[in-house]
Amino acid sequence: MRHYELLTVLKPTLTEEETKAKVNFIREVLEKNGAEIAAFQEMGTRRLAYPIEKLERGYYSVFYFTAPATAILEVERLIRITEEFIRFMSVKYENQKEMKYWNKQVEKFAIEEVPEVKIEETLPEEAPKETTTEDLVADEVVSAEDTMVVENTDEVKTTQE
Amino acid sequence: MAEKRKYARKYCKYCEAKIEFMDYKETKMLKHSLSERYKIMPRRLTGNCKRHQEMVELTIKRARAAALIPYVVNTKQIVATPFDLLNQ
Numbered sequence: 001m002r003h004y005e006l007l008t009v010l011k012p013t014l015t016e017e018e019t020k021a022k023v024n025f026i027r028e029v030l031e032k033n034g035a036e037i038a039a040f041q042e043m044g045t046r047r048l049a050y051p052i053e054k055l056e057r058g059y060y061s062v063f064y065f066t067a068p069a070t071a072i073l074e075v076e077r078l079i080r081i082t083e084e085f086i087r088f089m090s091v092k093y094e095n096q097k098e099m100k101y102w103n104k105q106v107e108k109f110a111i112e113e114v115p116e117v118k119i120e121e122t123l124p125e126e127a128p129k130e131t132t133t134e135d136l137v138a139d140e141v142v143s144a145e146d147t148m149v150v151e152n153t154d155e156v157k158t159t160q161e
Numbered sequence: 162m163a164e165k166r167k168y169a170r171k172y173c174k175y176c177e178a179k180i181e182f183m184d185y186k187e188t189k190m191l192k193h194s195l196s197e198r199y200k201i202m203p204r205r206l207t208g209n210c211k212r213h214q215e216m217v218e219l220t221i222k223r224a225r226a227a228a229l230i231p232y233v234v235n236t237k238q239i240v241a242t243p244f245d246l247l248n249q
Contacts, residue, residue, distance in 0.1 A: 007186070007227055009227070009228065043186070048228040049225075049228045049229055049230050049231040050228060050231050050232065052228060058228065062186070086228075087226070087227055087228055089185075089223060089226060089227045091185075091223070097181040097182050098182055100181070100182070101181070101182040101184065105184075
């Protein structure tokens, strides 16, 4: 596992939903290939220093993550295929000084996991109640089915006779 | 000391700021080592130390690839304040 940074530039012509979808697409690909995303920096739409494909602006976003080398290969392959990405830049952080900067950036732009934790805390409280009611209902259903089965068997017997 | 120095002595600005790692996304730091036409300035003109000059070269090349800094500036493209334009 090595420490990396991946900058991508998206076309500015996309709608907000589409850009979000593309950013999430990268996130999914990284996580599938065994990467742990530490931070995400959104630089937003910026003016490009020179026109690329006749476009003047671009949407910048940066990922900081740790991943095996194969993950980088896969992500870069997919970015090259997708037309919406104008540019990308992946940088490897190796020695101590670089790592220090990486950690600093991660602290700065760390992904806020607080809301997710809250959801997890609230769920178990609600969950037991639901299960209890479901269990009760399930029991009733089972008992009803049992009786039905019994009745059915009786009927079968009678018909056989 | 027969003659006085006519202009200030050159020194490495990055050493003064104690920079250990340069980020290509922060173009402000690269400003010292770029000419008006966005060429990389040689060490003999800027006074950068060897270590920092090598770092500057690498980061400028990265920034160019990411379209944060232009590769060349033609006579047609010249603007009064190019850095302000980029930071919009």
